[in-house]
Amino acid sequence: QSVLTQSPSVSGAPGQRVTISCTGSSSNIGAGYDVHWYQQLPGTAPKLLIYGSNNRPSGVPDRFSGSKSGTSASLAITGLQAEDEADYYCQSYDSSLSGVVFGGGTKLTVL
């Protein structure tokens, strides 16, 4: 049972826009801690995709964007491409656990 809740799967056709949600609580996202997103391609380590709720590391296309409101956050991917097919995880900090918490992951399928 993950502390942050994500839908298990999402799909979209090439060129479409999809969003992945991440719901937390008053001890993590709701407490003001930032949300970060990771992309995990099959057989590889997770890669930082969005940090500080809506900042992209160098090299990440601007097709990826994040937002946060209240106890939830979202990752949006526009102009879907085949290479976007991966697992996506949200992450934050939880003050009651004094540690890192993850969402359960969302598998993105590009139709």
Add this chain to the structure above:
Amino acid sequence: QLQLQESGPGLVKPSENLSLTCTVSGGSISSSTYYWGWIRQSPGKGLEWIGTIYYSGSTYYKPSLNNRVTMSVDTSKNQFSLKLSFVTAADTAMYYCARLEWANWIDPWGQGILVTVSS
């Protein structure tokens, strides 16, 4: 650029200790800005934070693993380590080491090492 590499046995017997080392290259583990951590991923499952260590030796563990986890740091070798005691099949996972910003993001990650618990 900063790189992390996990090393250790890929097979551990039940009830024994799992010991892994992460070697940091391209930067100093003694940086005052960053922390260092271990995250694992059971086959087909999501990511699970195990613990975080600062170069001074301060440690922070996931509460449910706290009684089995020990992390240490060796600044002279630019390495940090994980020991997980009394392992069971449920500890079979890909183990990643990574750099953390406190209460913030995790980047970069090592490539991971698969550890199987089996007799």
